[in-house]
Amino acid sequence: MLSLISLHPFSRFTGTFAGCKSGAYVRSGNGCLIGTHGTSGVRAVDYYISSAILGPPESASQYTKRLVLLGSYATSHEHEPPQKPATREELGLPQNGALYFCPHRLPKYHPLFDNYLRLILEKDSTGYLLLTTGKDKEQAAPFVFRLRHALGDDLFRRVLLAPSFSLDVYKKHLSVASCVLDSPVYVGDLTTHDAFDQGVPVVTVPGELLVQRYTSGLYRLMGIDSLIATNLEEYATIAVRLGTEPDYRQSMSEQIIQKREPVFSPEDTVRDYEQFFESVLFHASVSEHR
Numbered sequence: 001m002l003s004l005i006s007l008h009p010f011s012r013f014t015g016t017f018a019g020c021k022s023g024a025y026v027r028s029g030n031g032c033l034i035g036t037h038g039t040s041g042v043r044a045v046d047y048y049i050s051s052a053i054l055g056p057p058e059s060a061s062q063y064t065k066r067l068v069l070l071g072s073y074a075t076s077h078e079h080e081p082p083q084k085p086a087t088r089e090e091l092g093l094p095q096n097g098a099l100y101f102c103p104h105r106l107p108k109y110h111p112l113f114d115n116y117l118r119l120i121l122e123k124d125s126t127g128y129l130l131l132t133t134g135k136d137k138e139q140a141a142p143f144v145f146r147l148r149h150a151l152g153d154d155l156f157r158r159v160l161l162a163p164s165f166s167l168d169v170y171k172k173h174l175s176v177a178s179c180v181l182d183s184p185v186y187v188g189d190l191t192t193h194d195a196f197d198q199g200v201p202v203v204t205v206p207g208e209l210l211v212q213r214y215t216s217g218l219y220r221l222m223g224i225d226s227l228i229a230t231n232l233e234e235y236a237t238i239a240v241r242l243g244t245e246p247d248y249r250q251s252m253s254e255q256i257i258q259k260r261e262p263v264f265s266p267e268d269t270v271r272d273y274e275q276f277f278e279s280v281l282f283h284a285s286v287s288e289h290r
Contacts, residue, residue, distance in 0.1 A: 046065055047067075047068050048065050048066070048067050048068065049070065049074060049273075049276065050067065050069055050070070051070050051071075051072065051073050052069040052071055053072070053221055054210055054213045054214065062210075068276060070273070072272045073221060073262075073263070074269065075189070075269065076270065077190075077193045077197075077263065079264050080194075085175060090172075094160075096126065097126040097127050097128055097158075097243075098128070098240070098242075099178050100120055100129050100130065100178060100179060100239060101174065101177035102130070102183070103170065103173075103180065103194075104188060104191065105132075105134070106133055106134045106139065106143060108185070108186040109131070109147075111146065112184055112185055113185065114147055114150035114151070116181070116232055117129055117159075117181075118155060119235075119236040120239050120240060120243075121155040121158055122155070124240045127178075127240070129159045129160065129181075130160045130173065130177070131159065131161055132162050132164060134163060135163045135164050140161075174194060174198055174200055178243040178249060179200065179202065179239055179243060179249070180192070180200055180203070181203055182202055182204035182205070182215050184205045184207065184235070185207070185212065186211045186212070187204055187211065187214050187215045188214065189214040189215075192204075192215045192218060193263065196218065196256055196260050196263055196264075197260075197264070201242050201252045201253060202227065203229065203235055203239045204216050204227065204229065205229040205234070206228065215228075218263050221262050222255075222259040222262060222263060224252075224255055224259060226252070227242075
């Protein structure tokens, strides 16, 4: 029997499938694991493994295969070694004003996100947006044109566009950010873990789909809900408060550092996968001997 199992993305997964990239295939015995961010629509796939932290039971209607919700977060991440603290000056960034950092890949900059970015700059007249746009300027050009039109020239002057960074430089930019901004259409997962690893707050607004709930799920795992917005206005208000009230930003950073261990503990995740695979093998064995 060949069982195809589609998983929530497991980049940096520290267990049986260590080092696999999202979208990769892992073949082991009679099973095949596929890392994806959503349902594939392939009927040959029997299970999609995700997390109860990310999706309520009714989310099963969004999948073409059987949805399995683990009790733990469906991927596992480890703390990165601490780096030497960076400064805005050495990175060539503005010395004054809040720095709202969005380190997402270009496809995540949905037009809906433009409204969120505009409202933040309108509420904070001295803050800056730092957006990563990738190495290909031609590919980024339509987004830059669209964003300039959406914001207007006055606000766009406070938008800093950066190509893809090396991992080291990316972590340095993350360390000096006032907060990280999640796209409302496709939130961060790896970038959220990176931010929490440095105690950097992430502003998020969850939606109905899996790719819109990673960050809010991690916050629920930590027992933090004050940085989860329910709409555009709340999102901008939270971001600007983090950017303009140092004491509040510090208190939220301290909360993340104090409560983040469940986000970086692989034991529960590995145990949940073990239990699931044991259950699948047991039922397969029973079926074969009938």
